Amino acid sequence: MASTELATERALYIGITISTVIYGGNLFLYVYSTYMLMTSSKPMQRRLFYACFGGLLFLLLTVSSASNAAFGELMWIERRNNPGGPPAFFAANLAAWYNAFGTAADCASNILTDGLLLYRCYIIWGSSLRVIIIPAIIYLGSISMAVMMVIESAMPMSDLWQGLAAQFGISWVALTVSFNVIVTALITFRLLLFHHRVQFVLTNVQRNVYTGTVAILVESTLPFTVLGIVYLATYIQNAPSAIAVGIVWGTFVVLTPQLIILRVATGIAWSRDTGSKITQTITHFDHSSSSGNINMIKVNP
Template identity: 30%
Template sequence: YRWSLLYVFALFICGTLNLAFGIKWNQMIWIDDRNFPGGPNAFVSIMFSDPINVTSNAAYLTGNILADAFVLWRCFIIWNSNILIILFPVLMFLGTFVCGIFVMVQTSQPGANLWTRVTVNFLIPYFSLSIALNIIVTLMIVGYLFSHRRSIEASIGKQHAKQYTSVIAMVTESAALYSVFSIIFIIAYGRNDPAQNLFLPALGQVQCIAPLLILLRVAYGRAYTEATS
């Protein structure tokens, strides 16, 4: 489980940096530079490429890549290491990675922000691919566990199978928590709804929590593995 510890550490670092620098960024917006000409909105638009905010965004994107990669790995394990099954999700993951790099580079430019046309052209595909990836993988994992529910119960007993086939187990195993938050955010962002400002900061933490919940099940021996199948 050495790799698990390294992964948890990396995810923890990403989540912590995203939260810490995000808090500092909000302090700058609403407290330190409250009297910026044009107010907080102008400050965000003009100073979005500030190193504090860039660091927070970089930590978020890195955490997102780690989280998506982990969910892909879980899908691979649950589907009995079938490479063909995850081929399409892997391509989506690569697309997410590339779009994320472009978003990071673009938002680091002076005067750029999340709402400039060039950034939006990459940001919406980035979130759309990431969300679609998580939804597809979530459905694949839940679908497999649900369709093999009877065989799992037959092989290890109905009582013991509950830890793999219960609603809570399937939601946790599939990282559905992150998928739900992502969908809400992308809808709010696409509509330019202020609610996006509520879900975006939480998204950075939820994407770290979802894989950790799965790893917790692995540590307790409750996660679905190749041996289970």
């Protein structure tokens, strides 16, 4: 067996293994966040939206994970004695219906996740449309490339890692990574700005909730963005490791919004009026300081 073929199989195995572990984490997060949503006092319409949104993402992740598991089971167990062995099966079945179905599920979950991130950026920037114009244009471009990639990858004998399907795939990943880089930068800048402004106004607990390290990592989806950059770099080089990184990245597509939904469910996520409340608190604090009567003003999560 050639070293490249062995590296490809190893990458597929590692990717499936790691993604299975993350799948379990996604399951826990979805169940727990849904429980918190259903027992919270938030408006029912909002609770149902996030519960259904998280459930749809988890369903898509299940389809994608099942597709990868089925491909591995067929290649290494059921059809391992076919002429050419696992490498020949891998090359001949990349366009199989279950792989195309899994690819479509990955793309659909990514479209939903990027849509949620765009909305979160809009909310964190005080419902400012002009801030999200450029990310929105890139988002629409990534959707078109994702659709073209899914169609091309379903063609007979198509290869997601080479040829026209790979060109659409690289374009899709490049656009969605660019989108995530811009949105991550916008959200991180906004939260760091608020963190600097509220140092002497909010309590330590409140600062950590809204502008702390965890808040910045979750709200800005920084880990997901970094992993996307790594995936793009390996995909462009057609490296065998791109398979493992791509599978793991596909699970982070769902893990990222589930963490945001959990913050929403527990009442510590940014909402439409969080920024205005903090600004009012800062203004009140400034007035109190100028009058010599300084009181720590609390913003309830």
